[in-house]
Amino acid sequence: MRQSQLFTKTRREAPKDEESRNAQLLIRAGFVHKEMAGVYSYLPLGLRVLENIIGIIREEMNQIGGQEVALTALQNPDTWKTTGRFDDAVVDNWFKTKLKNGGELPLAFSHEEPVTNMMRPFIQSYRDLPKAVYQFQTKFRNETRAKSGIMRGREFLMKDLYSFSRSQEGLDAFYEETALAYGRIFDRVGIGTHTYKTFASGGVFSRYSHEFQTICDAGEDIIYIDEGKRIAINEEVFNDEVIVDLGLDRSKLVQKKSIEVGNIFKLGARFSEPLGLKFKDEDGSSKPVIMGCYGIGPGRLMGTVVELLSDEKGLVWPEAVAPFQVHLLSLGADEGAEKVYKALTDAGIGTLYDDRPESAGIKFAESELIGIPCRMVVGKRSIENGMVEVKNRTSDESVMVPMDNLEGYFPAKR
Ligand code: ATP
Ligand code: MG
Numbered sequence: 560m561r562q563s564q565l566f567t568k569t570r571r572e573a574p575k576d577e578e579s580r581n582a583q584l585l586i587r588a589g590f591v592h593k594e595m596a597g598v599y600s601y602l603p604l605g606l607r608v609l610e611n612i613i614g615i616i617r618e619e620m621n622q623i624g625g626q627e628v629a630l631t632a633l634q635n636p637d638t639w640k641t642t643g644r645f646d647d648a649v650v651d652n653w654f655k656t657k658l659k660n661g662g663e664l665p666l667a668f669s670h671e672e673p674v675t676n677m678m679r680p681f682i683q684s685y686r687d688l689p690k691a692v693y694q695f696q697t698k699f700r701n702e703t704r705a706k707s708g709i710m711r712g713r714e715f716l717m718k719d720l721y722s723f724s725r726s727q728e729g730l731d732a733f734y735e736e737t738a739l740a741y742g743r744i745f746d747r748v749g750i751g752t753h754t755y756k757t758f759a760s761g762g763v764f765s766r767y768s769h770e771f772q773t774i775c776d777a778g779e780d781i782i783y784i785d786e787g788k789r790i791a792i793n794e795e796v797f798n799d800e801v802i803v804d805l806g807l808d809r810s811k812l813v814q815k816k817s818i819e820v821g822n823i824f825k826l827g828a829r830f831s832e833p834l835g836l837k838f839k840d841e842d843g844s845s846k847p848v849i850m851g852c853y854g855i856g857p858g859r860l861m862g863t864v865v866e867l868l869s870d871e872k873g874l875v876w877p878e879a880v881a882p883f884q885v886h887l888l889s890l891g892a893d894e895g896a897e898k899v900y901k902a903l904t905d906a907g908i909g910t911l912y913d914d915r916p917e918s919a920g921i922k923f924a925e926s927e928l929i930g931i932p933c934r935m936v937v938g939k940r941s942i943e944n945g946m947v948e949v950k951n952r953t954s955d956e957s958v959m960v961p962m963d964n965l966e967g968y969f970p971a972k973r
Contacts, residue, residue, distance in 0.1 A: 560883070562913040565589075567602050569925050580777060581862035582708025584874055588928045590882075597705025597713035599858075604929065607882035609716070612857045613695055615747045615879065616718050619740040623733075625693040625720050630673050632697050634665045638672040642833050654699040654713075666699040671852060674721045675830040682848055685725050685840050689733060693720035695857065707779065710818060710862035720853040725838070730825055730849045737853050741771055741821050748860055749877030750867055754820065755791040757782050758805055761825070767796060767805075768824040772817035777866040780819055783812035791817075818863050826850040874930030875952050883911040884969065886931035888922045895942030899935065899962060906966040927952070935965075 567589030574593060577583050582599070585591045590605030601609055617627065639645035645665070647653055654666040667673070674692065682688065698717045705713055720737070724730040738756060745754040754773045761767040772782050772791060784791040785807050792807060794814075828847035831837070836848045861880070868875040878884065885903055887910050889896030896914065903910045911931060913922050926934050936948040936957075947965065950957035960968050 563915050579708030581865040604882045611880040620693045625691045628692050632667050652700040668700045671830050675834045688725040691722045709858045718855045722851040724849045757791040759793040765825040770819045771821035774815045778816040778818040780817045782817045821855040823853045873928035876930045883909040885910040885933045886926045887912045887935045890938040892937045892939045892942045896937040
């Protein structure tokens with residue numbers, strides 16, 4: 560894409576009311592637009608990152624047998640009344656609106672109730688199990704604190720997967736499989752080494768759930784980590800559980816601030832029982848379907864990557880999620896740069912081409928702010944020698960690469 564065509568512009572300053580580093584940088588670099596506190600729009604560069612993250616999550620969810628669906632954001636109040644979760648005293652972050660002809664209509668903060676209800680006509684026999692469905696859907700939550708940028712939206716995207724099993728053992732096995740898939744997602748997105756599977760509160764129906772927590776000072780959670788075993792425990796349950804039980808050694812635990820990037824939860828029959836999602840087992844008996852739910856916030860994940868990896872010059876995107884692979888800058892050598900742009904594009908290498916008549920200083924600073932992993936500079940002198948100057952965003956050293964071998968420089972294309 561030609562930067563001269565991009566409608567967004569970078570800015571020197573972030574809005575004064577923006578406290579979080581992720582939103583400050585993303586707004587300055589033109590990735591997101593702040594509509595109001597906790598509500599952000601994604602602009603072309605930001606959307607490309609979000610879509611890449613979604614793509615990775617989708618691959619991993621398909622890999623474990625998830626089938627993609629899209630449920631509605633407007634919710635049927637009756638379904639939620641059946642499980643007792645319509646009440647504001649039970650769920651304190653509902654957004655509710657009114658129908659013109661009377662009655663309240665809630666906006667989804669989660670989808671356990673509607674998905675359980677939706678599956679009823681399709682699950683009758685043990686032969687229909689196990690199944691797993693997932694979606695990328697907008698959730699609305701009346702969060703009291705919305706100061707963490709895109710990491711805590713009042714409107715935000717969630718990947719939520721729901722599993723339907725015949726037995727507790729079936730659920731346990733799928734739960735472990737999903738935990739492994741989550742590990743792969745966080746590795747691929749570039750935050751794996753900082754992310755810990757963490758014991759968290761299990762609610763009424765199971766002893767504990769697991770969160771995936773990324774160590775970061777911008778986080779709102781506090782966890783205790785065991786670096787050797789690469790597991791952790793959330794402060795919320797630190798005092799309820801004796802720790803020995805969970806295989807953690809109290810003397811070895813280190814307290815850290817962290818961001819909850821994902822959550823996996825055994826629901827058992829919590830929703831299937833009241834909503835009547837039952838199946839006939841092999842012996843003819845009727846049993847409630849045993850469920851699990853598994854969430855990841857792609858926007859929160861993107862914010863976490865920013866918080867964790869950005870530096871004093873700006874954003875730093877890992878290859879797998881970067882909006883483009885290459886940022887090509889023409890420094891008064893448009894003819895040569897055009898050729899390089901064509902060669903890269905023909906080779907299928909996603910390239911943002913800064914073809915604007917700006918100074919080298921401006922182009923370099925903006926390129927660092929935008930954070931594309933590989934920068935290629937075409938200047939008058941280098942092009943005369945048939946060379947392009949190539950530098951990685953995180954390195955201070957650049958190398959000269961022959962113009963006719965640029966493709967060879969990229970083992971992995973995207
Ligand atoms: P938190 O404890 O941070 O409020 P939660 O426990 O309510 O989150 P879940 O309901 O388990 O979160 O949601 C699943 C995932 O969705 C979370 O792990 C997180 O990645 C993401 N998520 C939750 N709330 C938000 C939000 N307000 N903005 C963006 N992403 C969110
Ligand atoms: Mg939580």
